[in-house]
Amino acid sequence: MSDLALPEKPAAASGRRPWLSLTGRFALALAATIIAVAVFGPWLTPHDPNAMDLTARLDGPSAAHWLGTDHLGRDILSRLFVGARVSLGSVAVTLSLILALGIGIGGAAGFLGGRTDQVIMRCADVFLTFPTLVLALFMVGMLGTGLVNVVIAIALSHWAWYARIVRGIVLSLKHRDFILASRLAGTGRLRIFWTHLLPATMSQLVVLATLDIGHIMLHVSGLSFLGLGIAAPTAEWGVMLNDARQFVWTEPHLMIWPGLALFISVMAFNLLGDAIRDRLDPHLRMEHAH
């Protein structure tokens, strides 16, 4: 018999449930490790990540180079460590930009209403409709290549998702009694937004942002892989993969490690995002596959 016939299981007893599930805590530990590597990477590296040693080109794993060396004799492990900083750093900057744009634009649309809201949301609709990678490619085309431009491009192609959420929450709250009372008491608009409306959006924004970390990381490294992001000598996982492609036939280990690092990081943040969503916002079942 099919399990479809069974009644829905009751939710787990909510007595002494830890704040995060077991997977959630595992993901948190993993993510924290990755962040630590990103922050302290330059002090952890066994070798200078950019030091070339042409006598030790394309070496396999050894005691000196745990993961081997690349085509210029650079230590792969050191480059992975430093690459974590570039990857996570650009994701952090991108997300901050997205949040600033989303809160600013979405808040303005919801709070001001009327024609401003109409115009802003029509534009947002265009951004919501189209695939983010195509949008990001277009933005890079407009701004030019390079890591900074890639970060801006990705931020510009994602803000609408956040703006929509902020606008929705602001709209639903702005006629509530406590806001009206606050206005009667003479509180300025900006202050009302800052103290009463913004905190209400936080839990959804945190969930969306954590779930988006992996997605954005894939975008950054994908564009770098295409050669549109950071310039070649800098260690970044997408760039390392791009460097490795010419050695796929002869030195496959070159391409395993950066990909694995990327995969594990994305997975850690995805798992963490899922766990936080289940905790903060169990109703947000938005499968946002943008």
Place this chain on the structure above:
Amino acid sequence: MAGFIVRRVLLLVPMLLVASLIIFLLLRLGPSDPAMDYLRLSKLPPTPEALEEARLFLGLDRPIAVQYLDWLWRALHLDFGVSYATRRPVLPDLLLFLPATLQLAGLALMLTLGISVPLGMWAARHRDRLPDQIVRLVAFIGVSMPNFWLGFLMVLLFSIELGWLPAMGRGSWMHMIMPASAIAFMSLAINARLLRASMLEVAGQRHVVYARLRGVPEKTVERSHVLRNALLPIITATGMHVGELIGGTLIIESIFGWPGVGRYAVSAIFNRDYPVIQCFTLLMVGIFVLCNLLVDIAYAYADPRIRLSAEGVE
């Protein structure tokens, strides 16, 4: 139904107009000067006179509204100008590469739907047991796997180790298996989980319970009462997956040496070849909008509530 389709198509017009305006304005208001890029790509020295001449030649001296309307008017006549780099008309070149991209993206879409539906059904049927756990694991891997790395891993396994599949190029259907799977994997994983959740939700509804009480065979219940309703969110999600698949194709093309628009577009982005970037983006927007139109029509067809309410039938 005809009324619904007409109304939906009419809605596209303002959408495409706004999109074209945004594309045009952003490129024009962006940080760099098209006249400068034109000279650079033509390998002319950027003297003030040459800049002035290029500006006149490209029509950049006119008011921006006039420039936009002129561009739009030509675009409506399928004239997207000439590439700065190759001096060839943009649209025919892009259309030359487009079929290969669409072929790959189309196969990826078929793989996504063809695999995710049975997988999602399997997981829902055995909720919280081994099949469900397997699908959950596949989904976790799927949403975190960089598709370009997956492409490499497949080349490593199937071309280098086993020698079963060709690693590069376009030709037989054998060439398409790896790139299409690499593109489809993430959408497939998301879709399977979505269908599972949707089926479990529908399975708890009253009409399903009544059907069981009436003694309808389990197979029929699953197929006609559960699956048909559960597929509705999948149709909507397909619209989003199309975008994801097109984006994935643009990246994957560069790994498998697939002669599609992706590589052409990337080199145009490198060169800041504005006419190509404009035309490429508009083309992608057009394809995507068209796919979403088909998805909406399919949804209305599958869900009488939408179709009838659009026709004003209560």
